[in-house]
Amino acid sequence: MSKKLFITGGRGMVGRNILAHTAAQNWEIVAPSSGELDLTDQHAVAAYYDSEKPDVVIHAAGKVGGIQANMADPVGFLDINTTIGRNVIIEAQKSGAKTLINLASTCMYPATAPNPLSEDMILTAPLEPTNEGYALAKILATRLCQYISSQDQSAQYKTLIPCNLFGxxxxxxxxxxxxxxxxxxxxxxxxxxxxxxxxxxxxxxxxxEFMFAADLADAVHVAIADPTLMPELMNIGLGxxxxxxxxxxxxxxxxxxxxxxxxxxxxxxxxxxxLTSTARQQAWGWSPKxxxxxxxxxxxxxxxxxxxx
Missing domain, CATH: 3.90.25.10 (UDP-galactose 4-epimerase, domain 1)
Structure with missing residues (x-):
């Protein structure tokens, strides 16, 4: 019997590309819309995990927007994304799901970080002010995954940091x-x-640096096929x-x-x-096609x- 895969943000560009990938047929997939599941409602998220009991979670949902949107509503970008990330990740842990792939953002890197951006630069200097709220929320979700994995050796809660996408x-x-x-x-x-x-x-x-979204979907499917092989935090990009x-x-x-x-x-x-550093990605053995x-x-x-x- 196929394992169950829960995808948040399944109606967005990334989610749709993950669902369209040929490897998706290997899973029993649930990907509720925001109308079907409000990820900002902790009780609703907990009830969904209790009902569906997914084996693997891909967290791709969030409030997203350009520079103008981020500057106009920093409270919303921080609060909504923090709430969604916390609910999805903590309730996954409570439900017993042992694998979660969290999709983050290169906005987590310091504004003045030298290129190429390597994963160890995160939290080493101030963030870009125009999207700081969104970046802080993504950092919190990333740290949650790292803390859960460090406390529970059987948990594979890991984060991919994609470069810019189109598709x-x-x-x-x-x-x-x-x-x-x-x-x-x-x-x-x-x-x-x-x-x-x-x-x-x-x-x-x-x-x-812009990567075709179907290539990110491919990397995600490789990651969930055997999450033990990938680092806890890894850029996904072109290099x-x-x-x-x-x-x-x-x-x-x-x-x-x-x-x-x-x-x-x-x-x-x-x-x-x-520009992202792809050193960890290359060591993992994957590259965009x-x-x-x-x-x-x-x-x-x-x-x-x-x-x-």
């Missing part, structure tokens, strides 16, 4: 999307309106990055737009680089089918 089921609304889906939407509009120019904020030389200009150029090539780019040097560009161009092509195909109808 199928992403958010493409410019008001809520991250860099890559925003570029896809922007370039599609330029193509369909026959625009000859597309604006890029800043000079486009800032570097970002390489691209400039903003290169993302625009590759998207333009994928969708078939051949206009010119113009740079607005008065606009903010954020950090110059945010999807090239940037292939990932963008699959994402644009999804966009055309599901968004630009």
């Amino acid at each position: 199928l089921h992403d958010k493409f609304d410019p008001a809520h999307s991250h860099l890559v889906p925003a570029i896809i939407h922007k370039m599609h509009i330029a193509k369909t309106t026959n625009a000859t120019e597309v604006e890029i904020w800043g000079d486009g030389t800032a570097r970002r 390489q990055d691209h400039t903003i200009n290169e993302y625009y150029e590759t998207v333009a090539d994928v969708i078939g737009w051949s206009g010119n780019f113009v740079h607005d040097l008065s606009k903010p560009v954020g950090m110059k680089q945010k 999807t090239s940037l161009r292939d990932g963008l092509a699959k994402t644009y195909e999804f966009y055309l089918k599901e968004v630009a109808k």
Whole structure:
């Protein structure tokens, strides 16, 4: 009989990619929506664990948003994510679930940490102020997993720290999307309106690391297949990055737009680089399989089918 897998955030981009992975067929999966299970309600979460009795938990749920959203509601990002993380992890422990994979964020790294970002840098210096609330909540969940594993040698409560992600089921609304889906939407509009120019904020030389979400899903399934083999805390990423200009150029090539780019040097560009160290990941024996161009092509195909109808 298949073991039972409980996925929080199963309706989000990461959750949907985990559910779509071929290895998902090896599990009996429960992935309730927020309407079906309020993760901020401790009693509801405890009752759900008592009813479903999952063997393995993947914690991918949370309140997420861009810089503007984080700055506008730091209380919500700290409180909601802390509450969700605490409820999911502590109630998993109480229920007797021995394996939990917690998905964290690179925002846990200090704002001034040198690149590449290695796992031992966490909590060594102040966080980036614009998303500190969210980062603190992710750090708390990570520490909870570490403490539980240290107190109970049979518990495999571990954390993956993904780099930036894009892919199928992403958010493409410019008001809520991250860099890559925003570029896809922007370039599609330029193509369909026959625009000859597309604006890029800043000079486009800032570097970002974006991985195809299906590759993270693959890493998660490898992790739950034998959690004893992975470190308690590990980055999941490419180990390489691209400039903003290169993302625009590759998207333009994928969708078939051949206009010119113009740079607005008065606009903010954020950090110059945010690259993860993949040393632990490499020692674990896993690497992402999807090239940037292939990932963008699959994402644009999804966009055309599901968004630009």
